[in-house]
Amino acid sequence: MFKVPMKQILVFLLFWTMIPPLFAGSLRFNPISVGDGLSHSTVYSMWQDQQGFMWIGTQDGLNKYDGYGFTIYRYDPLDSTSLASSNISSLTQTTDGMIWIGSWGAGLVEFDPYREVSRAYRHDPNDPASLSNNRAQVVFTDRNGTIWVGTAGGGLNRFQRDSGTFVRYLHDPADSLSLSHNRIWSIDEDPAGNLWIGTDDGLNRFDPQTETFQTFKHDPAQPQSLSHSRIRTLKVVSETEIWVGTQAGLNRFNPLSGIATHYRHQPDDPNSLSGDVITALYPHHASGTVWVGTTNNGLNRLDPQTGRVSRYQNDPRDPHSLSHNNVRAIYEDRAGMFWVATRRGGVNTFRLVPERFQTWQHDPLNPNSLSDDIIWSIYEDREGILWIGTGDGGLNRWDRKHQQFTHYQHDPADPTTLNQNDVRAIFEDRFGALWIGTDDGGLNRLDRQRGTFTHYEPNPDQPGSLSNKDVTCIYEDQFGLLWIGTDGGGLNRWDRATNTFIHYRHDPRNPHSLSDDLVWLIYETMSGDLWIGTGDGLNRLDRETGTFEVFHQRQETPQPSPLYLINDNIRAMYEAPDGVLWIGTSGGGLHQWDRTRQKTQYYTTNDGLPSNVINSILPDENGNLWLSTNQGLSQFDPLAESFRNFDVHDGLQSNVFNPGAGLKTRQGTLFFGGIHGLNEFDAKNIHNNSYIPPVVITSIKRFDQELPVEPPLPLANQIRLPFHHNFFSLEFAGLNFIQSAKNRYVYRLEGFDVNWVRAGTRRYANYTNVPPGTYHFRVRAANNDGVWNTEGASLTILIDPPFWQTWWFYYLEGIVGIMVLSLVIWSVSRYTQNRFENNRRSQELSYARQVQFSMLPKSDLYHETVEVVGKMITATEVGGDYYDFIELEDDQYCLALGDAAGHGAASGLLVGMTKVSVIQAIKTRKRHITLEHFMEQFNAALKASNLQRGMCMSLLLAVIDTRHRRLKVASSGMPYPYYYRKAEDRLLPLTIKGPPLGLLTNIQVQSRTILLEPGDFVIFLTDGFMERLNLQGHIWTHEAVEKALHHICRGETSAANVAQRLVDACNQFANGREPEDDLTAVVLYVKS
Incomplete structure (x- = not known):
């Protein structure tokens, strides 16, 4: 056991209680930086426009942000309509949608965000109606739409938009009712319509009716006056409350009484402001708190009722702390998200709603934390103490009531300590003994009074010893029997009387033995059935005979079993109150087994799961299931059959969780452990974002x-x-x-x-x-x-239609047609029979080409899980290639690819007959009519239609089930499709033999069914590719096509690219020779 002397504990606790609460009311800041596309790391202003875009003004450029990326606007000396300056100090918007920019050096800028053009209003020394100074530090729009510009040295300006002129308000030392100073930092408006102006020397109230100023300054003789006369920022809350940030502290100012309440930084008071130079303010009306930004001292949240301050500052160890302590602006958008602009730290966003997930991690500077970040097991004992098994930090005892961690670790010099620090399983038996399973260390039993461990390890000389030293799970059943699962040693049952272990191992010769020696879980249902999940199947133990009923992955030919698995690696299990079993697999997603109805349902990434690897299953109080996966957490609603997924951006320790590391406490709190710590949450407190996005x-x-x-x-x-x-x-x-x-x-x-x-x-x-x-x-x-x-x-x-489809063209076409007809009638007698025949053949080919192209789909198929793209290159003499996509029910699509024998009109008509037949049959087919049956019936119909001698139709039909990524292909007379399996980097021909349709009276059509994985391609081709000739008369061959396809598919992620690259490779081989037959490729790609 790892022991800490009491003296050190007391010193440690005293140390931590004296640390200022920098993270009181913990917030998670999400930085937006130059690395995310922001034009500069120094940000001065932010604004959300009428449509919902965020505008961010920086030291080098104006940024429009849509949540995904930035559109950046800068000064361009070669473009007169570009921004007049890239240094943006202030932003506002008028009701007509125009963005008004205060620039540092180019005056006031009007920017049209729709046409992306701007116009600048600058200072002109010869024009007293121009802007008084080009350093426009603050731009403000009042309730009447009037634009006010506060400058750095030129006082206040009222913009008269109709004339493009300005009215200036300047400091006059001889006039006490004038502006108190010509440098203006901030402007706001009170409910009465007065403007409040913060200057370098005093706070001013401006009455627009009388155009006079009343000044409030710091008076050393009046302790209730403002704390300083340099007013850096201000926000009006009401007629009696204005928050004023100065060079020396924050003030809550009552303009009626002239009394200011001061909030200052006190070095010895962690509940005071973090700094005195106040540069940004935002009173949050909903919570009654005030957010205060400082220069180089971070962000503060002030509760005016109590005077307490929470500080938020940059912590280099925490990527979700404030990115920089120099805060320049604070803004709340319509969804309630806060934006904090910093100097040299970009923008930070955060929300006031509680974090959905709390993360517990190892802190190397805090011994009272988890001993390691890799969490393998979590257990709550009968006293409510949590026990946590880590990857390399041993066993942790966590007293949550007192927030105290105690560590138990392996000490090679002490045989009574834990025998390994990799703890995979924890269980408390009915006698109060705590059992700990370790990886490579066997089983341990903890004596909690002494803090010592008894070890149980494999011993080849003792048949009754533990079967394997890699323990994965521990469980005590309702009969008091202790079961231990191992990785490589199967299942063990501990005999208390003899202190020995009975082994249950996999025997390849015995189908009723344990299906695999890797045991992931032991689960007992309410009826007393004991289930064992292994790396190769699910097992139900017959306690009387010691044999197992084994459930394996469903084969092509269904076995007489009530439970069909689509993956044999069983990681998790849960029995719902209605008796339904939920089974989590490593690769096959989630299984639902309704034992009453003997029905199995599967849920995979196609249905919304973030990953098909399920590591733990826990219920919440609302009947939902929480699933830990290799791609985050998923909340599953069994009634709606819907998933809601959470990832590291929601506050998870990482997206990867560990098998078995899940716990629901008696209070309903859920815990999941992963590779970077432990997540804790209450499902009832998962707050939804109710904002309806524009x-x-x-x-x-x-x-x-x-x-x-x-x-x-x-x-x-x-x-x-x-x-x-x-x-x-x-x-x-x-x-x-x-x-x-x-x-x-x-x-x-x-x-x-x-x-x-x-x-x-x-x-x-x-x-x-x-x-x-x-x-x-x-x-x-x-x-x-x-x-x-x-x-x-x-x-x-x-x-618009082309000109040849307009009414006037039809009229002109009629006149021309009459003239042409007259000319044809006059000249036809002069044509020889040979000329007539050539003309007839040309018309036939043109007609055939029109028929052929009219048969093709209007667009390629783009679905959220698959892409299907067709590519056709026609021959000089029209061939009979054809392809189509037909939408079916239940997220299924039918793909048709055909090749009519021969050329010209006859083949075109045969293609048309095929298209109509396929669409009619597929659209109206009943579920018991298979693709094979349809094609056999169509063959009989073609044969009975007395086709021209030698005419026939090669046809391939495929049905794509996008929900389950299942593809069924039936083919007769077509070249084999090719199946590229990304996981194995292999190109496989899907061999399906059969004659073309229309040649024989009776045929038997073959089919193949495959399950696809993300990244896979299936390529369907007509024979024009394999039979393409080059200038030397050589054909491309099947082997050359396969080699080209394998090279093209490797690393490709687009069906369109594969189709185009295949055509390019074929044309490169032909070296300029035109194709004698059509070339058609249809490429199916399964998205990742």
């Missing part, structure tokens, strides 16, 4: 180039595009800045998209081959907690 459409692009729109987006509600711009992309954003990366979107182009497209976190929509017409694009957004803006944003898109 949605804006930010741009429309073609070939990644912005299309000019007037009025500009997002002001425009309608745009018109020429017919050749019928492929475009739209970008949009939901302006919620609280974990913006978790904002989600759905969109729809009405008139084109049948259903809403679930885009997940993607913020753009691509469209291709949109026919002329009128469309309405709509987009909705949800915030990080799934609160939707159902109204969203919309844009009407008009695509």
